Each structure stands twice: as C-alpha cells, then as structure tokens.
Amino acid sequence: MTVRLEQDGPVARLLIDRPDRRNAMTQAMWEELPRLVARAMTDDAVRVLILASATPGLFCAGADIGEFAACAGDADWRVANQAAIRSSQYAIAHAEKPVIAAIEGDCIGGGCGLAIACDLRIAAPAARLGITPAKLGIVYSLFDTKLLVDLVGPARAKRILFTAALHDADTALAIGLVDEIAADPRAAADALARTIAANAQHSVRSTKAIIRRILDGQADDDATTLALFRDAFARPDFAEGVAAFREKRRPDF
DSSP states (O other), X not given: OOEEEEEETTEEEEEEOOGGGTTOBOHHHHHHHHHHHHHHHHOTTXXXXXXXXXXXXXXXXXXXXXXXXXXXXXXXXXXHHHHHHHHHHHHHHTOSSOEEEEEOSEEETHHHHHHHHSSEEEEOTTOEEEOOGGGTTOOOOHHXXXXXXXXXXXXXXXXXXXXXXXXXXXXXXXXXSOSEEOSSHHHHHHHHHHHHHTSOHHHHHHHHHHHHHHHTTOOSOOHHHHHHHHHGGGSHHHHHHHHHHHHTSOOOO
C-alpha cells in the first residue's frame, strides 16, 4: 500500500509514498486513507495527526490521471472513485483530533483537496498549490468545493477553480490557502503538533468540534455545545490547569 501510518509518541504521521508518480493517488490509496485516519483517531496515544509525503520535497500531485483515463468509462468505477475521494476528505475534515498538512512540493487537484480538509497547512517556499478540474473537464463535488470556500471565501474559491492556476507559497499564504511558510514543513508541523499535544485534549477536540459545527451551518449553541462548556469544569484537565497556574508550572495533561 502506498499510504501508511507511523507514530512518534503523541504525533502520528499519515504518509503518502508513491514518489515515482509525485504521490498521485490511486483508487486503492483513496480507499485506504480513511482507514488509516480512523486508526489514528482510535489510538489513545495519538493526539495530533500530520499528513505529509514520505519522500522529502513532495506532497501530492492529485489523483492518478492515468487511472482516470483508463477507468472513466466504467460507471461503477466512477461512483466508487467519487465515494472514496469524499470519504478521504470527510475523514480528515471530521477527524476528532487536529490534522496538520506538511506541504513540501506540488499540492494539486485531489492533493490540494486533502490539504484543505486538514485543520492547518504549512508549506515550503517552493510549494505550488492549485485545484485544476477546469483543465480536465471535470467537476468537483459540493463538499470538496465547500472546504475551499470555507477556507478562502467564495470569490477567491471561484478564481482558484475558474482559472485552474497554480499558486506559489507566498500567494497561497496571502489568500489563506496555507497558514505558514517554513523551510522545513515537516519539522514545523511536528513542532506545532507537539505544542498542541501538550495542551488539554478535551479543550482542543471540543474546540475543533464546535468550529466544525459552525462551518456546517450552526449559528447558535444547542444542548451539546452548552454541555461542552459547562462540563469542562468538572473534568480532570480543568483541575490540573488551575493547579498548574497557581503553582506557576507547566500543566501535565
């Protein structure tokens, strides 16, 4: 399998490993990715997931166009492919724990779709990002498109999709397509992941869940979000956080 999961303490890495094709995603890879995300989410030792290339200098050039061309005439394959791509993006976007994309090279098409499903994106100065269905005569799904609109706004999303242009890292940072530029995105993502992992995980995960509700259209509290606020005061994390504050030490969550 050309995607795999590795763990280093509280940080897991979901690695794309098909360097001979610039990490282009096959149907089998799309189908495996949600299973690997689920493994990271159910592992209590993992607090943050990083999506990256196994090979330095790469990220993901998108879907395997050769496979597209070979299989596009098969209606059943088209349905299965759409479902697998959606499942991959949905698994990342709705993952309970934070997911960070470390983007070292081309992040194009479906590769960019994976990156925008992540919570945060760190790019190398040489990275290029773009979503290019208009160059292939295909149409992205509403869910895929909404991830982009949520990130950069409707006008910029239209420009990205209408032009199918590739954007350098500086431009991507300026329009909000990435959050940070770093000489070594994997090292920067690891440092950020460990900072997040050191904080109260109930706070981190509840915050992510609330932001996801907002992005999905919820505009006010309901019983669930009110309970997240109220019940946090009875959790061990709150007791440890207050004790650490009073004792002028780092909390141990």
